[in-house]
Amino acid sequence: MRALQDALIITKRQLLQLTRVPEVLIFNTIQPVMFVLLFRYVFGGLGANIPGGYVQLLMPGIFVQTVTFTLAATAQGLAQDMEKGLIDRFRSLPIARSAVVMGRTLGDGLLNIVVLIVMGLTGYLVGWRPTSGALKITLGFLMLLFFGYALSWVGVFAGLVSKDARVVANVSFLFTFPLTFLSNAFASTTSMPRPLQYFAEWNPVSTMVAAVRQLYGFKNVFGATANSYPSKHPITMSLVYMVVLMAIFAPLSVRKYKNSSK
Amino acid sequence: MKSIVAEDLKKTYRNGQVKALDGLSLDVEEGTVLGILGPNGSGKTTTVRILATLLQPDSGHATVGGIDVVKNPKAVREIIGLSGQYAAVDETLTGWDNLVMFGRLYHLSAAQANARATELLEQFSLTDAARRPIKTFSGGMRRRLDLAASLIIRPKVLFLDEPTTGLDPRGRMEMWGVIEELVKEGVTLLLTTQYLDEADQLADDIAVIDRGQVIARGTSDALKSQVGGERLELVVAESDISSAQEIINRLTHSASTLDVGLRKISAPVANGSQSLIEVIREFDTAKIHPLDLALKRPSLDDVFMALTGHVAEEAVAETNEKKRKRGGKK
Numbered sequence A: 001m002r003a004l005q006d007a008l009i010i011t012k013r014q015l016l017q018l019t020r021v022p023e024v025l026i027f028n029t030i031q032p033v034m035f036v037l038l039f040r041y042v043f044g045g046l047g048a049n050i051p052g053g054y055v056q057l058l059m060p061g062i063f064v065q066t067v068t069f070t071l072a073a074t075a076q077g078l079a080q081d082m083e084k085g086l087i088d089r090f091r092s093l094p095i096a097r098s099a100v101v102m103g104r105t106l107g108d109g110l111l112n113i114v115v116l117i118v119m120g121l122t123g124y125l126v127g128w129r130p131t132s133g134a135l136k137i138t139l140g141f142l143m144l145l146f147f148g149y150a151l152s153w154v155g156v157f158a159g160l161v162s163k164d165a166r167v168v169a170n171v172s173f174l175f176t177f178p179l180t181f182l183s184n185a186f187a188s189t190t191s192m193p194r195p196l197q198y199f200a201e202w203n204p205v206s207t208m209v210a211a212v213r214q215l216y217g218f219k220n221v222f223g224a225t226a227n228s229y230p231s232k233h234p235i236t237m238s239l240v241y242m243v244v245l246m247a248i249f250a251p252l253s254v255r256k257y258k259n260s261s262k
Numbered sequence B: 001m002k003s004i005v006a007e008d009l010k011k012t013y014r015n016g017q018v019k020a021l022d023g024l025s026l027d028v029e030e031g032t033v034l035g036i037l038g039p040n041g042s043g044k045t046t047t048v049r050i051l052a053t054l055l056q057p058d059s060g061h062a063t064v065g066g067i068d069v070v071k072n073p074k075a076v077r078e079i080i081g082l083s084g085q086y087a088a089v090d091e092t093l094t095g096w097d098n099l100v101m102f103g104r105l106y107h108l109s110a111a112q113a114n115a116r117a118t119e120l121l122e123q124f125s126l127t128d129a130a131r132r133p134i135k136t137f138s139g140g141m142r143r144r145l146d147l148a149a150s151l152i153i154r155p156k157v158l159f160l161d162e163p164t165t166g167l168d169p170r171g172r173m174e175m176w177g178v179i180e181e182l183v184k185e186g187v188t189l190l191l192t193t194q195y196l197d198e199a200d201q202l203a204d205d206i207a208v209i210d211r212g213q214v215i216a217r218g219t220s221d222a223l224k225s226q227v228g229g230e231r232l233e234l235v236v237a238e239s240d241i242s243s244a245q246e247i248i249n250r251l252t253h254s255a256s257t258l259d260v261g262l263r264k265i266s267a268p269v270a271n272g273s274q275s276l277i278e279v280i281r282e283f284d285t286a287k288i289h290p291l292d293l294a295l296k297r298p299s300l301d302d303v304f305m306a307l308t309g310h311v312a313e314e315a316v317a318e319t320n321e322k323k324r325k326r327g328g329k330k
């Protein structure tokens, strides 16, 4: 309980930062909105034969891509605190070892809520119409948030290990950016060379995109070449990925935080 | 009662290649100030980090307020304040935001945290700057805010790692004033510094460290006398050298040294100002007019030279750098 209260103080600090430096929030929402508009109007023509049009497949893809970038954001934030010696100060306080990293992941999760709402509204304006009803749509968003949250823990670990905000931001981006394209997020995996196809099918980004498409009521025509497990059970597979990531990186991160030194 | 005890602390980095602490021991009596004096890289920060529970020693044993820092770090954190070598505050937030946040993290209620923030900003003359982001603060203000943040719970034991390094002379004076006030209130303070005058000014007792070991311990007067205390240095005209030297030797009961090129005579003196007066009186009678006359107090460099036989490495590099710059300007 105490640990959660401490974590929330750290989360509050992050929200306070947003009010002091509003550019961060603005940039964080403008970028995905820009992506929605660009993809919608540049590749919109691709979906002539897709039920509901390309935008129905695009939105889940961009949602997942955006929450995937949480990894880099968290990593950068933590490395920055490390660089400034703030982590040292926090570690000299009588607070739970998990508080600082937990607070950071919660803060980045809250930021994702705002970003997803703005993106969803933008999507609606350009023709995105999920058909599955309120419950499943909500479940879809919850999955997106949880996926971002799980990746945030990977980011915590990366940030604590690297200690250099610029480097870790670039490295995480170099790692996640191709991951979001070697997937079914924007185009069909069937047109990829064979080995890439396998990769794309097992890629957590793909399973997430397929899961969310399913929850929003659209057939995932961009994946499922083989009868592989992830393409048949995207929701289960995505949940497994998230749980595994959390189970590995949450304890690793807390331990790293405990022993971290500038 | 001892507030801080460290026994035979050892710490290496890079798989044993760098010996940061090599059997360091020290203790600090409750309510007193210990200055750890040493050049860059001598192990000051490592010592502070171990005592403040941020780092585990490879071996050795340490207690703060009677609590073992390795076995019970959380209890130690309840009674200490730490202000590290670099101001560690959230730069995007205001001074007020920072203090309230840290107050909350020390588990004060919202009202208590606000009240304490107001109080501390007042105490550290930061009230006017309270609503500005730290980014806009001067170096001195940042350090003061950082110090304020470490005092939120009125710690029994306070660690200050090089509190004035990087500050301009004015910031340094202000910081000294603030620290002296704290000491009056009875906190036990361990402070590290690279400057003998700072340790002299603030500390009851000084531990000189070099290569991760305490090489001397005592009051600043005791240390200075180990170095030979003050020296009288004077420059006289060529024709006056021999008579001047004769007077100096007689008055100081010592064999003075002479730098022929600079015409500089130098001699250790036991009672500086008294000797100075005597020398001037005798010179006046002998009609010798010194071109330059000064009492030199020992610096950290002198202390080092005397204690270790080698110069404080980083300090030397810095002096050379300064010389080079000065030379460049000419």
Ligand SMILES: Nc1ncnc2c1ncn2[C@@H]1O[C@H](COP(=O)(O)OP(=O)(O)O)[C@@H](O)[C@H]1O
Pocket: A262, B013, B014, B018, B019, B020, B038, B039, B040, B041, B042, B043, B044, B045, B046, B047
């Ligand atoms: N994280 C680290 N990794 C490797 N070497 C380190 C690390 N921290 C300190 N050292 C080394 O340990 C020695 C003592 O460092 P430190 O305690 O920071 O000295 P000081 O604070 O007196 O300048 C130095 O030689 C320094 O280079």
Ligand SMILES: [Mg+2]
Pocket: B041, B044, B045, B046, B085, B161, B162
């Ligand atoms: Mg240091």
